Amino acid sequence: MTMQWGRVAPRDGVRRLLAMTVVAFALYGCKGAGTQEAPPAAPPEEAVVTTPGPSTDVQRYEDEFGNPLNPTTGMPLERVFYFEYDRAVLTPESLVALEAHAAHLRGSPEKRVMVEGHCDERGTREYNLALGERRGDAARTFLVSSGVSRSQIEVVSYGEERPVDPGHSESAWAQNRRAELIYR
Amino acid sequence: MKSPLAGALALCVLVCLGVPAEAQIAIQIDRGRDDAKKIAVVPFGRGVNVPSSDEIAGIVSFDLARSGQFAPIARENMLSLPTRGQEVFFRDWKILGSEYLVIGSAQMMPSGNVEVTYELFDVLAERVMARERYTAPPSGIRDIAHLISDSIYEKITGIRGAFSTKLLYVLARNLGTKNVEFRLEMADADGARARTLVESKEPILSASWSPSGKHAVYVSFERGKPAIFMQEIASGTRTMLTDFPGLNSAPAFSPDGRRLVLVLSKDGNPEIYLMDVATRALTRMTRHHAIDTEPSFTPDGQSLVFTSDRGGKPQIYRMNIANGLTERLTFEGDYNARARMLPDGKHLVFVHRQNGVFHIALQDLTRDRVLVLTETALDESPSVAPNGTMLIYATQDRGRGILAAVSIDGSVKYRLPSSAGDVREPAWSPYLNTAAGTVSGSSR
Numbered sequence: 167m168t169m170q171w172g173r174v175a176p177r178d179g180v181r182r183l184l185a186m187t188v189v190a191f192a193l194y195g196c197k198g199a200g201t202q203e204a205p206p207a208a209p210p211e212e213a214v215v216t217t218p219g220p221s222t223d224v225q226r227y228e229d230e231f232g233n234p235l236n237p238t239t240g241m242p243l244e245r246v247f248y249f250e251y252d253r254a255v256l257t258p259e260s261l262v263a264l265e266a267h268a269a270h271l272r273g274s275p276e277k278r279v280m281v282e283g284h285c286d287e288r289g290t291r292e293y294n295l296a297l298g299e300r301r302g303d304a305a306r307t308f309l310v311s312s313g314v315s316r317s318q319i320e321v322v323s324y325g326e327e328r329p330v331d332p333g334h335s336e337s338a339w340a341q342n343r344r345a346e347l348i349y350r
Numbered sequence: 351m352k353s354p355l356a357g358a359l360a361l362c363v364l365v366c367l368g369v370p371a372e373a374q375i376a377i378q379i380d381r382g383r384d385d386a387k388k389i390a391v392v393p394f395g396r397g398v399n400v401p402s403s404d405e406i407a408g409i410v411s412f413d414l415a416r417s418g419q420f421a422p423i424a425r426e427n428m429l430s431l432p433t434r435g436q437e438v439f440f441r442d443w444k445i446l447g448s449e450y451l452v453i454g455s456a457q458m459m460p461s462g463n464v465e466v467t468y469e470l471f472d473v474l475a476e477r478v479m480a481r482e483r484y485t486a487p488p489s490g491i492r493d494i495a496h497l498i499s500d501s502i503y504e505k506i507t508g509i510r511g512a513f514s515t516k517l518l519y520v521l522a523r524n525l526g527t528k529n530v531e532f533r534l535e536m537a538d539a540d541g542a543r544a545r546t547l548v549e550s551k552e553p554i555l556s557a558s559w560s561p562s563g564k565h566a567v568y569v570s571f572e573r574g575k576p577a578i579f580m581q582e583i584a585s586g587t588r589t590m591l592t593d594f595p596g597l598n599s600a601p602a603f604s605p606d607g608r609r610l611v612l613v614l615s616k617d618g619n620p621e622i623y624l625m626d627v628a629t630r631a632l633t634r635m636t637r638h639h640a641i642d643t644e645p646s647f648t649p650d651g652q653s654l655v656f657t658s659d660r661g662g663k664p665q666i667y668r669m670n671i672a673n674g675l676t677e678r679l680t681f682e683g684d685y686n687a688r689a690r691m692l693p694d695g696k697h698l699v700f701v702h703r704q705n706g707v708f709h710i711a712l713q714d715l716t717r718d719r720v721l722v723l724t725e726t727a728l729d730e731s732p733s734v735a736p737n738g739t740m741l742i743y744a745t746q747d748r749g750r751g752i753l754a755a756v757s758i759d760g761s762v763k764y765r766l767p768s769s770a771g772d773v774r775e776p777a778w779s780p781y782l783n784t785a786a787g788t789v790s791g792s793s794r
Contacts, residue, residue: 287728288708290644290664290701291555291775292599292643293687295555295576295597295599299597324571325555327553327571334728334749
């Protein structure tokens with residue numbers, strides 16, 4: 167099984183770059199030598215906790231929107247997971263990315279996350295509401311099986327009602343078949 | 351092929367009525383029957399002070415043309431313009447090949463109401479088929495025109511007319527990035543008099559009518575998740591019916607209006623429930639780990655038809671409400687969903703995927719024959735007119751969401767695009783008593 171991060175949604179690119187820039191600047195301070203196109207290769211000056219556990223300093227693991235960061239790289243965790251047409255099965259890559267979310271949620275039992283399920287426009291609206299819920303449920307089931315308390319997770323399906331791409335092409339549809347983790 | 355005269359007249363009607371700014375749905379007739387009956391609807395005489403904004407003959411002509419079964423004679427071809435029986439020369443109409451003739455007039459009454467009389471003639475037999483009189487306030491002239499259409503249609507075809515019906519639909523207006531405005535709207539079946547019932551920044555879907563036509567039920571995301579609402583149309587009064595965790599969706603009334611069938615996933619996955627409207631008591635109908643959704647009542651009220659993927663892919667099933675016995679109805683194709691039964695209880699219309707394309711199909715349940723009715727793609731939400739002759743559905747045209755109508759035999763087609771945005775989720779009303787409330791008709 168290949169271990170790969172989930173595919174990056176284009177609109178996350180800017181936010182990711184910003185987060186990396188902020189982290190790089192914070193870590194290197196006035197040295198100003200931090201690279202902006204790759205995660206820092208050297209360990210940061212503060213000590214890094216390598217095993218997940220209850221965190222006394224939650225800010226280190228979240229950006230300003232409340233989205234969890236990878237403790238090692240400082241990059242925001244991927245929050246959007248894609249599905250094949252008519253399917254509600256998470257890819258192996260998605261499961262790897264979700265495990266990082268599970269770790270974050272286990273470590274912060276007071277944190278809540280909403281999982282939104284979505285479909286592309288094909289098919290009937292109400293069946294797609296149900297299919298979207300199935301996709302959200304798939305993510306929830308995995309998180310719970312990884313030790314996250316069910317009470318921390320809420321699933322809401324939008325069916326085909328909230329596409330990220332309103333187009334009518336295969337690529338638009340692929341972008342819309344998704345589950346999104348939303349941290350408040 | 352559609353009669354060019356019908357098309358030309360339809361276009362003339364739209365232009366003559368000025369395509370009012372607020373009538374956002376403008377019907378385009380694509381196809382009528384080859385054997386459409388020629389009918390001449392002569393401009394009605396108009397007495398002093400009768401408002402000219404709603405032109406009765408034009409409305410009647412458009413109604414009849416839209417059914418696909420009539421080809422109205424173009425006004426410019428008429429050799430005479432009688433408004434009373436004694437002015438009729440049947441020769442003028444035989445020359446044009448017209449089988450039927452409609453004449454009439456509208457007069458103001460001292461009460462302030464408008465009185466409309468009309469006569470329907472069989473041209474070949476040279477005899478009167480009907481003579482009726484209607485009264486209404488001036489705001490009800492359109493309603494009178496539709497009642498006249500209903501009457502003419504029924505007298506000639508033997509089928510009750512559905513021209514006095516209305517449509518519910520959802521309008522989605524894209525106002526900018528991630529900024530969509532959703533509106534539940536109601537309009538006449540010819541697209542006129544559109545008005546907004548609910549407006550929201552969050553999605554609205556699954557609108558349907560109560561059997562009395564007084565209420566609409568629908569799903570709204572205004573609380574951040576899908577919830578079922580019921581709204582009294584005249585007053586706008588809203589009630590939230592269900593707001594359980596998970597799905598609250600797909601509401602539909604029973605034929606007697608006492609119950610709703612709906613879908614909740616609060617017990618773990620989408621299941622079908624009945625709700626008593628008065629007591630709000632719920633009865634669970636399905637117990638299966640598959641998706642069970644899109645339920646509707648059969649016309650006799652005894653069974654539900656619904657979509658289930660318990661066989662692996664969405665198919666249509668029917669369940670007897672009393673004993674729970676469930677049988678699968680659709681066996682052609684790998685995706686059949688959102689079924690509605692015709693008033694005759696013997697035919698089903700539903701969304702049917704064929705070669706990856708979503709069409710509306712008709713299945714004869716007594717003979718297990720499936721007929722694809724539409725040539726459009728990405729079709730959804732079929733809703734049947736109360737007389738069972740036409741259905742309306744949602745589809746796409748050049749990237750825009752539009753409504754479209756097709757006759758049950760597929761021979762008549764028209765489209766209802768909106769200039770205001772994407773339209774979807776249509777629901778055809780039941781037969782309605784007149785919207786104006788005080789229209790009365792009599793034959794003599």
